[in-house]
Amino acid sequence: MVLPPREGFAPDRAGAIALVVRRLAQASGAMVLGAAQPGGAYRDVEYHPITAPPPLGFGLGVVRLLRRLRPDIIEVHQQPRLAHVIALALPQARVVLFLHNDPLAMRGLRSAGARQRSLLALHRVVCVSAYLADRYRHGLAGTDRLAVLHNPLTLNELPPRPALRDREILFAGRIVENKGVADFIAACAQALPALPGWSARIIGGDRFGHTSPETGYVRAMRLAAAQADIGFAGYQPHEHVLAAMARAAIIVVPSRWPEPFGLTALEAMASGAALIASDCGGLPEVVGHGGMLVPPHDPARLAEAILTLARDDAARERLAQAGLAQAGLFDTPIIAARLAALRAGAP
Numbered sequence: 001m002v003l004p005p006r007e008g009f010a011p012d013r014a015g016a017i018a019l020v021v022r023r024l025a026q027a028s029g030a031m032v033l034g035a036a037q038p039g040g041a042y043r044d045v046e047y048h049p050i051t052a053p054p055p056l057g058f059g060l061g062v063v064r065l066l067r068r069l070r071p072d073i074i075e076v077h078q079q080p081r082l083a084h085v086i087a088l089a090l091p092q093a094r095v096v097l098f099l100h101n102d103p104l105a106m107r108g109l110r111s112a113g114a115r116q117r118s119l120l121a122l123h124r125v126v127c128v129s130a131y132l133a134d135r136y137r138h139g140l141a142g143t144d145r146l147a148v149l150h151n152p153l154t155l156n157e158l159p160p161r162p163a164l165r166d167r168e169i170l171f172a173g174r175i176v177e178n179k180g181v182a183d184f185i186a187a188c189a190q191a192l193p194a195l196p197g198w199s200a201r202i203i204g205g206d207r208f209g210h211t212s213p214e215t216g217y218v219r220a221m222r223l224a225a226a227q228a229d230i231g232f233a234g235y236q237p238h239e240h241v242l243a244a245m246a247r248a249a250i251i252v253v254p255s256r257w258p259e260p261f262g263l264t265a266l267e268a269m270a271s272g273a274a275l276i277a278s279d280c281g282g283l284p285e286v287v288g289h290g291g292m293l294v295p296p297h298d299p300a301r302l303a304e305a306i307l308t309l310a311r312d313d314a315a316r317e318r319l320a321q322a323g324l325a326q327a328g329l330f331d332t333p334i335i336a337a338r339l340a341a342l343r344a345g346a347p
Contacts, residue, residue: 002077004017023336059082073094080107096123097122097126125146128282129150153266153267153332155331161272165247169188169251169252172204172244177217180254183296185228190299202221202230207235245268249273249309251273253278
């Protein structure tokens with residue numbers, strides 16, 4: 001499995017792609033190739049650091065290492081051009097491209113012709129949601145080599161859920177405009193005065209890792225949160241985020257943009273919280289009936305949803321149980337079995 005060159009692969013700086021790759025590598029015994037990690041990478045998978053500098057040096061380093069290792073299957077995450085180079089350099093291997101973001105916005109895939117060429121040049125193209133696969137199909141005729149493999153979550157590694165959850169409304173994610181944190185703040189500012197005993201909190205930074213910068217947008221959101229009496233914890237390691245999710249009664253994923261998948265929403269359901277998420281992109285596919293969907297960029301509707309769930313303990317518990325059932329469909333052993341079938345050539 002080949003990571004993007006700027007992807008962190010360690011507990012204190014892993015993003016969604018790294019978390020997914022680690023889970024699949026653990027389940028299947030695959031080795032992972034990626035950039036050198038200061039302080040070391042995850043120790044529970046076989047990791048091969050590429051020390052050549054990005055961008056060109058990284059690709060050359062990957063090809064050289066792969067020629068030495070000579071694997072039968074090479075899964076390249078989020079790098080269409082590198083996947084093509086590897087397919088040319090190692091014609092005996094089956095090269096698969098995994099896409100975690102909208103292909104119509106990616107260099108090397110924006111045109112229908114480029115997407116068709118990738119399907120012809122590679123063994124398979126795998127999208128992490130049907131939403132992304134539909135985006136990939138746009139303007140194409142034959143897409144037999146296109147497949148969907150949802151992102152996994154290892155349920156037995158999640159922290160235990162307390163019998164009594166905190167009356168907290170939680171946002172956890174990157175503090176950037178398209179994640180909808182401003183809408184979360186506006187909605188909580190409307191709802192909290194009518195919810196005595198409830199609190200709201202934001203966890204996240206501009207990027208993943210302790211070096212996440214205090215951008216102008218982060219400062220603005222921190223100030224807006226303080227004015228609305230909303231806690232702002234900043235960046236926290238992933239295990240701390242999961243622990244906070246295990247305690248919060250309501251988790252909100254208010255994305256303004258069409259999320260390619262929505263891993264935070266899956267984590268929220270698996271934590272046993274009642275989930276409210278935006279009705280766009282891959283989120284409806286992931287959430288199913290396990291959460292409440294609201295229009296994106298609509299703080300008033302979001303505030304209504306928060307009030308509805310916060311005021312009705314029974315409704316909140318029913319939604320939480322539905323979320324747990326939905327999250328069970330994405331457990332890593334289930335997704336890993338589907339990956340094994342894809343590797344074996346099954347449709």
